[in-house]
């Protein structure tokens with residue numbers, strides 16, 4: 001079964017939505033973004049979150065000390081590194097680590113082999129931004145990646161395309177942000193439809 005991550009929660013309403021709809025993971029963005037929140041807001045939201053939902057912190061080129069401080073303060077389960085973090089950086093934490101790779105073409109696949117992390121998040125390359133673009137990439141490039149790696153597929157997923165994406169990539173997790181938003185905020189019906197399409 002493919003698990004679901006809903007990324008970029010910011011509001012109390014978002015927590016109410018996910019507590020009802022029960023994705024497997026939710027993401028809090030500490031990277032620079034319109035979805036960025038600080039550790040105090042994240043902790044407040046996490047206190048109201050259903051205990052069965054795993055909490056992912058999204059970082060981008062933060063110092064190791066800063067990540068550890070936020071992870072402990074917010075009691076994060078998973079650290080997702082969306083910037084230019086190298087393998088040594090990624091192995092500096094006790095938590096589960098997912099490293100994001102932004103796909104432009106097949107050349108990036110060699111890069112994955114340099115990392116010994118718990119999950120490989122495959123997202124779309126877009127110049128000048130690290131994630132949350134709402135743009136998808138050619139999934140055929142990574143169609144074999146989940147044979148020997150834990151793959152989180154991201155980038156422009158929606159309730160309309162997620163079934164095709166799962167069929168081609170067979171990821172362990174699908175990750176969505178823009179595709180479940182209306183006017184920049186999370187939308188209950190869109191999240192519901194997305195999860196229904198993934199779980200059947």
Ligand SMILES: O=C(O)c1ccccc1NCC(=O)[C@H](O)[C@H](O)COP(=O)(O)O
Nearest residue numbers: 007033131132133134155156176177178
């Ligand atoms: O979501 C952001 O704004 C963001 C900004 C900077 C780094 C990472 C970010 N998001 C990480 C995620 O896990 C997103 O869910 C993923 O990039 C997919 O986003 P989308 O294409 O909007 O579904």
